[in-house]
Amino acid sequence: MSTPVTPEIHEAVASALKTLTARTAALTWEDLPEDIRIRAARVFCDDLASMVVAGAEPELAALREGLARVAGVAEASVLDGSRPVLRMDRYSAALANGSAADWAELDGGYRAVVCHAALYCIPALLAEGEASGATLREMLLALVAGYETVARVAHAFSFPGLVLHPHGGLATVGAAAAVAKLRGVDAETAFKAITTAATLCLPGPFNHAVSGALIRNIWPGLCAQNGIRAVDWAPVGLTGSPWSLTEVFADIFGGETRAEALTEGLGEDWKIAGGYHKMHACCQYAHSTVEAVLKATSGRGIAASEVAGIEVATHWKGRKLDRPQPETSLAAKFSIQHIAVSTLLKGHAGASAFDRASLSDPDMVALRERVKISAYPQELPWPNDRPALVRITLKSGEILEGECLSAPGGADQPFSDEAITGKILGNLSAWPAAENGIRAILALDPTRLSAPWAETLAELTA
Known part of the structure; x- marks a missing residue:
């Protein structure tokens, strides 16, 4: 058990959080640089589409069915691609959408620390925004504020290894910060909502992703619901304490605290x-492995019968993804063995590379056992801190090698506008009429924003 932090550290974090909430409470659309506005629209549409594409998953369908039986007033949509659109109370919709949002493992993340900041804001914003009649401009502004808050909290508390999964630990904070901004509460109320939200988080183990425990996918939905509740309760005095953030993330979870992370570069270093x-x-820890396999094969088709073995040398976070025979599609998405083999045999790491059939495919089962994971030769600084070197040895004696220091998609190697738009529209195939509207959002069309x-x-x- 960690040593409790001193009163001085508790006070420093509380003071820094008050500075942060004062800034976000006062933030206006006009305060945002144009590139940050564009970025917010892109992140919003990408995570929205990643939510919709998972709608047909049977476990999610069962979840929605159960929620529909007990849901309250129909005020917010469940975005599963079905028609007519299923509507529930905002809390149930946030739970349903938040549970779908990380299912396909196509939502974006925040690269500097372990944090999917947009995922922690958007499900709550979708429910609250529709129920309250908010404009898209207001929702994008709230997304920036929520993203800024939860990413800075992630910076302020660091944890050894990969023990606490951020989807349970951080998502309630992001949801509360975003909804507080959308409702336009004052800085003091936002502070109380965020500190209260910290006490409503979930201590989810990171290894649940690797083992394939599907409850991991539900954490963002539960946290979205809890985040909205934290904003409901703050004005009526149902709150935590000013020290709740450190009492939870430092005293209980054992995080190393750095209060200044909540305010340094505020207004200049936009986390989104x-x-x-x-x-x-x-x-994402395995994306460099995917890229290295693709470089090694250079488009050449390789049959399982040709392969003697595969070696993957990768960074320490990637080496945690060690599960040669994943039992669920979630576990497959967190298995270096499955990821390397599926990319090799299918030529991609899209959704179908992790379907149920791939888990028991005889060729894949056998080949996954011939994948060896080792340490990349050296620890590299950002942005090359998640590298992979792949060596594929064929039975003929031929050796194919590929290396990736930093997978595309981050700030150092961003995807083109066309690539992101193509991904979004591809994931929204259930909404055939969506293209013009999505393009208008991405272009920040004034009519659409208002x-x-x-x-x-x-x-x-x-």
């Missing part, structure tokens, strides 16, 4: 600019 997008439907989100959503799902 440091995010990444994903084209591969698996853990319209209620509910109106825009109705057009997207028509």
